[in-house]
Amino acid sequence: MTQHPRVPLVLVSGLAPEPNDELSELLRRAGPGIAVVHHDLRRIGDGVVRRRIRLGPRDELTALELAHGCVNCTLREDLLPLLRRLARMPAVNGIVVRLDEAMEPEPVSWAIQHVLVGERPVSEDVEIEAVFTVVDCATWLDDATGDELLVERALQGSPEDERTVAQVALAQAEFADVLVLAGAATDAWSAAKSAAVLDRVAPSVPRVELSRTDVAGLYAAVPADARRGEVGDMHGALLRGQPPLHPDCGIELLVFTAQRPFHPERLHDAIDLLLDGVVRTRGRAWVASQPDVAFWIESAGGGLGIGHAGPWLASPGGPDWVEVSPERRTLASLRWDPVHGDRAQELVVVTDQAAPEEIEQALxxxxxxxxxxxxxxxxxxxxxxxxGEWHEDPCEDNETEADRHVPAAQRKDDTQ
Structure with missing residues (x-):
């Protein structure tokens, strides 16, 4: 098979449609042959996705009918094959994927790199050059700290999608290579508090203003060590960069570590504190009743995801050291216990109105x-x-690895 150079691809994510469109148009006009793809999921509950492709004078809108109305089906059945077709068109020099507001860039990146289309992943045809996340300065703070569900905004990745707006807002910001600030905060306090949250959930991600930048400025802002779509190791470091450890505008960061297991019932009771007055929780847990598998815990906006992150290195049947990332090997070596191996607790909690000391004592x-x-x-x-019982999605067999560890969000009342 004739080898061909991979086509540069950019992902644009964010919760505000108009700034997302503005950024996508800016990128499209960067040069000839830039294709912009957008899948609108507003009617996904009816099994319909509206796809728009813009390339030069071409502006094509197509209604797609899917057997299962969900993000994973959209990726597998249309977006991934489309990216391959576009990448092989001589007229295409670059691709911008303008993600629907309900989509997170991490599972899309994982699918591009790992899901087979035919016999090969699409990453052999395209190369993720950058992930840009748009932050609407007027609304992002409320989105990231509120408890509204996506369905309340008619934003869903599937009919069963129970995620909160906050979960999506934070996931989009955390995975970005550059945060693109659009508009202005309603007041100075909101601007300062938004910055305090971003400093702690995405400390290594640079920020540029959409109204004051051009395409060259956007790409210049991408750090040399940017992840560029690389999905992180769930057993790796939870903090990228160096977030501030001091309180700012009421926002604080708690890092909880311990080298003994949680009692399952007491952990279940303590989880309530990770839902009230907490902006974000992410991390691994060692639960005594299931000692061979690491738990992954995420919360935001009153939404909770708990799932399995795979076996510990010390577990029977766990991965060999040579099979895991150097980062995981290093972290495991630093805390290795002669009896329990790499099993440990590590949670990062960003608080707003909650007292970190109370959360720490509960844990x-x-x-x-x-x-x-x-x-x-x-x-x-x-x-x-x-x-002991785990959520099973109707499209479980089609989930990407980045989705698989966190089941559909549970509301706070569901954990009682």
Whole structure:
């Protein structure tokens, strides 16, 4: 097969449609042969996705009918094959994927790199050059700290999508290579507080103003060590860059670590504190009743995702050291326990109205006591376990790896 150079691809994400369109148009006009693709998911509940392709004078709008109305089906059945076709067109010099507001760039990036179209992933045809996330300065703070559901805005990735707006807003910001600021905050306090949140959830991501930049400025802002669509190791470092550790505008950062397991019922009770007055929780947990698998916990806006992050290195049947990333090997070596290996607690919590000290005490109280620890693993496996049943998505077999670890969000009332 004749080898051909990969076509540069840019992802544009964000919750505000008009600035997203403005940024996509700016990128389209950067030079000849830039194709812009947008899948509108507003009617996905009816199994219909509206696809728009712009390339030169061509502006084509198509209504797609999918067997299953969900983001994963849209990726697999249309976006990925389309990217391959566009990349092989001589007239195409670059591709901009303007993501629907309900879409997060991480699972899209994972699909481009890992989902097979035919016998090969689309990453052999395209190369992710940058991920730009638009932040609407007038609304982003409310989005990132509120408890509104996507469905309340008619924004859903599938009919069963229970994510909160905050979960999407934060996931989009965290995965960006550059944050593109659009508009202005309603007041100085909101601007300062938005900056304080972004400093802690995306500390290494530069910010540029949409109204004061051009295409050259956008690409110049992409850091040399930008992830460019690379999906992070779930057993790697939870903090990229160096977020401030001091309080700012009421926003604080708590890093919780421990090297003994959680009692499943006490952890379940403590999770309530990760939903009230908390901007973001992300991290791994070691639960006594399921000692062979790492739990992944995420919360934002009253929405909670809990799932499996795969086995620990020390687990029976766990991965070999040579199979995991150097980052994971380094972190595991630093905390290796002669009995429990790399099993440990590590949660990063960004708080707003909640007191970090109360959250820390609740998490400490959820750890096994000395007496429980002495009972041993055989006894732990018999503990009552409210985490024993897992959500199964109708399209589970088609989920990307980046989606698979976090089930559909649960509202706070569902965890009672």
């Amino acid at each position: 400490l109280g959820a750890l096994l006591t000395d007496g429980e620890l002495a009972e041993g693993e055989a006894a732990w496996r018999g503990y009552p376990d409210p985490f």
